[in-house]
Amino acid sequence: MEKRDPKHDDILQRLDIREVLIEAGYQQNRRFGLRLPSYVRLDGEGKRIRGDKFVVTQDGKRCFRPPRKREYNAVSFIREHPQFFPEYCEGMDTDDLVELVSGRLLPPPAGELRELTVEPPDREVRPFDIMDYEVHRFDPKKRATQKKFYPYFTYRGIDLRTQAAFHRNFCLATRKRDDGVRYTRLSFPMVLPKEEGKIVGFEERERARADGSSSYEGNAQGSDMDEGVWIASPAGTPLAEAKHVYWFESACDAMAYYQLHRERNRELDKAVFVSTGYFPTTKQMRGVLERTVPARQHICFDRSTAWHDSAWRLQQEICRTVREAIVETPERKPYLDSIPDGQDLTEGEFYLLPKGGLQESCIRFDSEWEEAMSMRSSGLCAPEDVQDQINTMNRCYREYREKLREFLGIDREHDVDFTREEPDYRHKSWNGQLLAEQRREESVGQQQEREESAEEERQTRLGR
Structure with a gap:
C-alpha cells in the first residue's frame, strides 16, 4: 500500500505529473497520440531509449510504464525515482526529497509569502571558491x-x-x-x-x-x-x-x-x-x-x-x-568640452571645429543628411533617387569622420565602432527565437511526413 503523508496532499493537488516527468529528464513523445500523452527519454545522440516510457492517465494525475503494472502520482514518482532529481543524495529520506523538489517547482502558498519575504539575517557571504x-x-x-x-x-x-x-x-x-x-x-x-x-x-x-x-x-x-x-x-x-x-x-x-x-x-x-x-x-x-x-x-x-x-x-x-583616450590640446579642448557626456564624437558644437576643411565637411554632411531624410519621408521621390542621396550622405559622413579623427588624433581602429542587434521582433530573447525556429522546422517536417504518408496511401490504393 502506498505510503501516505497528510503534508503531501497539497503537493498532489498543485503539482502536475507532466511537470515532474519533464524535470526527471523525460520529454513528450508527440507521435504517440494526443488522448494519452507519453513521455520518453533520449540518449546522448538524441535517440529514444527503447522501453523507457511513461504514459499519463486520462485524468492527467498519474502515469504508468507500459505494460500497465503500477501507477505513480507526482509524489510517488519522486519517491521511487529519486536518482532523476538534482536534490537527491545517497541515503536521503525520500519524503525530504519530495518536499525539496516540490518546493523548487511550486510557488509558495499565499500564507507563506510574508515569511519568505522577510529580510534574511545579516551574515558574511564567503567569496566564491x-x-x-x-x-x-x-x-x-x-x-x-x-x-x-x-x-x-x-x-x-x-x-x-x-x-x-x-x-x-x-x-x-x-x-x-x-x-x-x-x-x-x-x-x-x-x-x-x-x-x-x-x-x-x-x-x-x-x-x-x-x-x-x-x-x-x-x-x-x-x-x-x-x-x-x-x-x-x-x-x-x-x-x-x-x-x-x-x-x-x-x-x-x-x-x-x-x-x-x-x-x-x-x-x-x-x-x-x-x-x-x-x-x-x-x-x-x-x-x-x-x-x-x-x-x-x-x-x-x-x-x-x-x-x-x-x-x-x-x-x-x-x-x-x-573620448578618454584622446589627448587634449588647447586646439581640441573647446570642441571636446562641448560633447555631452557619453555621446559620440560628432555631437560637439560644429563651430568649435577648425575652419579650412573640417568645419565645412561637417556642414556638408548635415546638409546632405537633411536632404536624404526629406526625400525619404516625402514619398514623392523614386526609390533609386532616394538611395543615390543616401549614398551621397554616407560618402560625406565618411569624409567628415576621417577629418574629425585626424583633428582629434585617433586612428580608425580606435574610433567608436558598435552595432545594436536584437532578436526577431516576435521574440524577447535569442534563446526564445532559437526554440521558436526549431518548433517551426519541426512543424514543417511533420506536415511533410503527413503529406508523404497520404501520397503513399493513395499510390497503394491506385496500385490495388
Whole structure:
C-alpha cells in the first residue's frame, strides 16, 4: 500500500505529473497520440531509449510504464525515482526529497509569502571558491562526458555542435550544502577581464523545462557580480585580440545567437562572446572595453525596455572609453568640452571645429543628411533617387569622420565602432527565437511526413 503523508496532499493537488516527468529528464513523445500523452527519454545522440516510457492517465494525475503494472502520482514518482532529481543524495529520506523538489517547482502558498519575504539575517557571504565544487566538463571527443549535459541543453534547443564550440566555457558544478543536500547546476565560469584565468563566480542554470525555461536562473553564492563576466570564444581568441565582441545578458543567449547565425557568419568562431549575467555594471563594461577598444562591439541584449536602457548605457561607456583616450590640446579642448557626456564624437558644437576643411565637411554632411531624410519621408521621390542621396550622405559622413579623427588624433581602429542587434521582433530573447525556429522546422517536417504518408496511401490504393 502506498505510503501516505497528510503534508503531501497539497503537493498532489498543485503539482502536475507532466511537470515532474519533464524535470526527471523525460520529454513528450508527440507521435504517440494526443488522448494519452507519453513521455520518453533520449540518449546522448538524441535517440529514444527503447522501453523507457511513461504514459499519463486520462485524468492527467498519474502515469504508468507500459505494460500497465503500477501507477505513480507526482509524489510517488519522486519517491521511487529519486536518482532523476538534482536534490537527491545517497541515503536521503525520500519524503525530504519530495518536499525539496516540490518546493523548487511550486510557488509558495499565499500564507507563506510574508515569511519568505522577510529580510534574511545579516551574515558574511564567503567569496566564491571553485574548490567548493565538483566539476564535470564536456569533452567533444568523449561521448560519455557529454550525456550528463543533455537535460540542461536539449530543451533550450542548443545542439551538440554548439556545445562543442563552447565546451571550454561551461561545466556541471556540484556542491554539497551545509544540510548535506547535493545539487548540480549548469555553470558558466565568470572571470575578470584583466585576469581571464581567474574564476570569480558561476552564472548558473538548472535543467531546462520543455518550453526552454528554467526553475532557477542566477549566480553562485559569493560570485563577483560587480566585475566578473563570462568570456568565451569558440576559436579561443583572447579578449585583447578580439576583432568582434558580442554582448549578452546570459551565456545561454550567447550560445543560442551563435547557433542561429553560425552558418551565415563564419567569422563567429573567432569572435569573443561576453555575458554580464544580469544588467551590466559599469565595472563589467569598463573592464571589457578597456581591453577591446579596437574591436567592433555588438550589443545583443534582449528586447525588453530594461535591456534597451542597458544597451544605451553600454553605448555611452563605449563613447566615454574612446573620448578618454584622446589627448587634449588647447586646439581640441573647446570642441571636446562641448560633447555631452557619453555621446559620440560628432555631437560637439560644429563651430568649435577648425575652419579650412573640417568645419565645412561637417556642414556638408548635415546638409546632405537633411536632404536624404526629406526625400525619404516625402514619398514623392523614386526609390533609386532616394538611395543615390543616401549614398551621397554616407560618402560625406565618411569624409567628415576621417577629418574629425585626424583633428582629434585617433586612428580608425580606435574610433567608436558598435552595432545594436536584437532578436526577431516576435521574440524577447535569442534563446526564445532559437526554440521558436526549431518548433517551426519541426512543424514543417511533420506536415511533410503527413503529406508523404497520404501520397503513399493513395499510390497503394491506385496500385490495388
